Amino acid sequence: MTHKRPFLFLLAIPVVAILALATFIFGGQALSDSGRDDEIRQALAAKLGASGEIDLKNLQEVQYGYGVCGLYLTDDSENGYASFFYDTSADRLTLDITSRRYQSHCSLSAVC
Numbered sequence: 001m002t003h004k005r006p007f008l009f010l011l012a013i014p015v016v017a018i019l020a021l022a023t024f025i026f027g028g029q030a031l032s033d034s035g036r037d038d039e040i041r042q043a044l045a046a047k048l049g050a051s052g053e054i055d056l057k058n059l060q061e062v063q064y065g066y067g068v069c070g071l072y073l074t075d076d077s078e079n080g081y082a083s084f085f086y087d088t089s090a091d092r093l094t095l096d097i098t099s100r101r102y103q104s105h106c107s108l109s110a111v112c
Contacts (some may be wrong), residue, residue, distance in 0.1 A: 036068065036088065037056055037059070039086075039088075039091070040056060040068060040070075040072075040084075040086050040093075041054045041056065043086060043091065043093040044072055044074075044084065044093065047093050047095065048074060050074045050075070050076065052074060052075030052076060053074075053075050054072055054073070054074055054075075055072065055073040055074075056070055056071070056072055057070060057071040057072070057073070057081060058070050058071050060106075062085075062105045062106065063087075063105060065088070066087065066088055066089045067085060067086065067087050067088060067089075067105050068085070068086045068088060069083070069084070069085050069086075069102075069105060069106035070083070070084060070086075071083055071084070072084055082095070083095075083097050083102070083106065085101060085102045085105050085106050087101075
């Protein structure tokens with residue numbers, strides 16, 4: 001008389017548990033990144049007074065994930081993409097690339 005329980009307990013349940021945990025972790029991260037992009041778009045729209053679509057490009061996390069550097073483009077922009085720094089912990093947006101905050105987090109010397 002063979003039992004099928006050992007297979008269930010030794011292989012099937014751990015595999016299902018690991019897949020569920022991976023889905024929870026990586027699915028939550030994907031939703032978090034999407035929400036962060038929307039927060040940045042809202043902050044840019046409020047600061048610029050733009051009502052159209054804002055395109056984000058080349059987003060890079062800095063400050064161990066507490067800041068984001070990147071480029072943005074508005075519908076009515078004539079000059080192309082412009083740079084920004086967004087502090088996610090303070091919800092603070094910096095558009096001036098000569099400012100100390102932008103230079104310390106987004107300049108090439110800060111990455112090296």
